[in-house]
Amino acid sequence: MTTLSEVQNLLTFTPTITPDGAAEAAISAYKAAKAGEAEAVQPWQDLQRQAKAVIADLFAEWGLTGITTPVGKAYLPADGVSVSYDAQALDRLCVADPALRDLLWPYRTEKARPGALTIR
Numbered sequence: 697m698t699t700l701s702e703v704q705n706l707l708t709f710t711p712t713i714t715p716d717g718a719a720e721a722a723i724s725a726y727k728a729a730k731a732g733e734a735e736a737v738q739p740w741q742d743l744q745r746q747a748k749a750v751i752a753d754l755f756a757e758w759g760l761t762g763i764t765t766p767v768g769k770a771y772l773p774a775d776g777v778s779v780s781y782d783a784q785a786l787d788r789l790c791v792a793d794p795a796l797r798d799l800l801w802p803y804r805t806e807k808a809r810p811g812a813l814t815i816r
Contacts, residue, residue, distance in 0.1 A: 703728045706721045706722070706728070707721065726815045
């Protein structure tokens with residue numbers, strides 16, 4: 697499938713289509729749409745990379761860390777550090793050591809994540 701209308705036709709079902717047939721057609725349409733999207737976006741992403749390279753060269757040549765123009769700004773943020781901990785390991789330690797749990801538990805937060813439909 698190469699055109700948008702060909703992919704859209706995959707989602708036009710007859711009254712006698714089986715659930716497996718409908719799912720197969722929808723998954724095929726999804727995958728084709730995803731491939732088409734990536735193909736369409738690639739030239740724009742290449743252009744963005746080229747523009748970033750020009751700005752990086754300007755910054756390096758002129759010793760800049762930022763610039764503001766009438767159309768926008770570009771800058772290099774300060775270096776930072778990212779820290780992570782193994783939450784499951786810390787939870788196991790807290791179960792084994794109540795004193796540690798009392799110390800760490802007030803700083804523990806949980807955020808629920810709903811399941812999402814995955815198509816591969």
